[in-house]
Amino acid sequence: MASAAAAGAPPGPAAPKSRKSVTGTRKAVAGLFLLPALVLLGALVVYPIGYSVVRSFYNASGDGFAGFDNYKALFTDDGIRTALKNNIIWVVFAPTVATALGLVFAVLTERVRWGTAFKLVVFMPMAISMLAAGIIFRLVYDQDPNKGVANAVWVGVHDTFAQSSAFPKAHPGRESPLKADQGGFITTATVHTGRTVTLPLVGVAPDQMPGDAKKAVAAKPEPGKITGTTWQDFTRGKGVGRLGAPDPSELGYAGMRIEAVDTAGQVVASTKAASDGTFTLPAKADGARLRLPASNFRAPYNGVDWLGPALVTPAIIGSYVWMWAGFAMVLIAAGLAGVPRELLEAARVDGANEWQVFRRVTVPLLAPVLAVVTVTLMINVLKVFDLVYIIAPGSSQDDANVLALELYRKGFSEGQPGIASAIAVFLLLLVIPVMLFNIRRLRREVRR
Amino acid sequence: MRGNSNTIQTHRAVSTLAALLAGALALTACSSSDHKKDNGGKSSGATAPGSTLTLPKLDGATLEVAAVWTGTEQKNFKQVLAEFEKRTGAKVTFVPAQDPIINFLGSKIAGGQPPDVALLPQPGAIKQAVDKKWAKPLGADALKELQKNYSPGWQDIGKVGGKQYGVYYKAANKSLIWYNAKVFEGAGAKEPKTWQELLKTAQNVYDSGVTPFSVGGADGWTLTDWFENVYLSQAGPQRYDQLAQHKIKWTDPSVKQALTTLAQIWGRKDYVAGGADGALQTEFPASVTQTFTGGDQPKAAMVYEGDFAQVNIGDTKAKVGTDAKVFPFPAVGSSAPVVSGGDAAVILKDSKAAQALATFLASPDAATIQARLGGYLSPNKNVPDSAYPNEVQRTIAKALVASGDDFRFDMSDQAPQAFGGTPGKGEWKDLQDFLKNPKDVAGTQAQLEKDAAAAYGNGS
8 A cells, every 4th residue: 555655646747737636636526525534534533532522521410510520530530540550551561462472473484384374373363353352261261270271271280299188178077176276287185195086077078088088987095006086077967976976977087197296396206097087106196286287188279360350460461462463473474574585694694593683684674563563552452441341350350440441331330421531531642642653654654 | 329230130131031931931821821711801891800900991002111121031021911902902012121221211212202111120210210200100090009919118119209100010039048958968957047047057068068158259249239138137127228328327337247247158268169269250140050060069058149040040950949949048137138129110101001001010910920930029919829830939929028018129229330330349349359358347348438428429
């Protein structure tokens, strides 16, 4: 398009009279043809902008002049300030990451055999609407590792290195001889040889009990040793049953770790419960207290809280990049095609390695394209709405808020059209410098 | 008060519909046979067999009725309208409206074509319609029918400035706790009647290895409904009304007490499925389905919400009445709370036919037709229990009618939308923060008061 316009620029052969333009059309005729477009532009673009500006100076009901109150609200309302902060994060990170990824993809795909196929795949998310992408990523970031792929991967990696324990939710029941201690449980009384100890807990779901757990049996006292049982003191459908003693159908906590702790807090002996929940400790544990250490009760790892207050904005930016990296890649690849090969060859002949060629030759040559892509994305990012609206759950929508979303909320659900208009005007002011930059850039391109 | 809480309303509309599908199918057969039998009734006009209601003959009259109902709910309501057509000879058209219906009506009225009758979902919306001089008061016949069938409480919320404008045709009971029957059986737990018993039941369930509660905290309105039930039962109806109108502050000791009580459940580690963070990312539908999937090892044993939760239970394999049971929200104070919602018919274009329709909707005849089709509750005390298609629906309806005048309308629905009806704002957000940090009662109260003052202050 640029080249076509440039070709049209040299003056036509005959341009004698001032009343006719370059192409020889009368101004009146030109005006007539322009009229429909102008009317439409006026009605659909200029008038709404003008009315928004006017509306932003009126109060909520629209019948009283509010001066700059609405604009004051822009910088005092907590919600709008969060939105503003998030918008800045968006404008800084989303376009740069998308462009950087696009650049990497474009340069790399040039060198692979199946480059076009790869490009097609990367570009594909562009064909999906923002709404659909939002729904997809809502699922990707789901907290439940069985649903959300992000957490599935994360939990998978985590669990490879750290196993969760067998009895995550076990806790003492009524009148328990145990009390909480350092994330585990400890007996309130000391234990002595020749006597038996009971360590009953409740709250382990039947399907989470270790597979080798057998019916719990009461331990028999042995001279010179401490014996005892640790088991689930809960009978299905009956509650605790006999308190503090194993009922017929109650299961032992197979594999539960038991430590004997002396008064100084040192572990003097430790053991593991057998499959029927019984355990034996040597004589040196005499006078100690028994502890079920925290390692027995470590809760299963639940993954990352992607859509919680802290990570929600980066997570949504991630989904944006997924969509728009393809767009950046295609534009940059087009620019790359126009880069003269000789320059790259020359650099290689001069002994530059690939990184140097990329850094010192390719990127500078692509700079104008990169700038256009980044700026286009910036404009796009300033008005981001749908992704945030859909991906952020209600509870963290406030933390993920951006200006366009706040505009919608103020205007359509809180009945504050004045403040909403002020936000709209403010957004327009933010876009204008970026737009000017882009227009000037385009002009320069045309002149070249 | 402005518009209504969109999200809730749409949600509930959607919910209620789905529930009814089965019932509707079963019943189409019966109703069509009725049609044939009664064909001659039209000429005689007046009283249909077995009815106490006398309706005028309205051959040639046409009526438009607007409501936000869709799907099955709309289909069922149309059967009620068909009965009206049959009895009077008038022609009734259903106009599907969008949420918020008050804005929809505004554009219709601006265009000079208001529907004759509209079903408005909140007391605030009725007041708004009256303030804008859209609504017309009920005539003598409709009034008589209303007084005969409705408790004074249900009449009063349809009044504005002492005049009767609304007929509460449909109600919702939001004081219910749904539970997984298998879990209760496994834990040896019983349906609690008081808050203390509820805590004991919860402990029982927890000891059996199942998390007691599922909370759909991603939707703020489930949390405001929790709070409303506790507050209504603990602080009593008078204070509830005062707080709803913001005549007492949220920093009031009664609010502190209610929040502290709530924290006994919200604040207990492992009492809420997924913990506070997990609950805050669980939307209402998921909070229901996760309670009724997974056999006797679901993610949670109990979930609090209104009768519309049935729809979501319908998405699981659990059967309402056997696998999924329900008990009324236990009494926190002296008596059990009944928090409700509902849709009121309001006349926008006064005519004999419109008055007749309002009269009909106030009668047990109309309510009985829709009650049979399921997924519908009527505040009409003369609707026979036998009209409801199953035991669960009957229990819910009984609890609603038995509450007499002690029921209260959903508080957040009465509040300005900026406070009571916007995701991530006002009461929704503040209670979500409270769920996350249940120790901070004073901070939550201060924040609630700050948001309430801002929302009530700007004249909505």
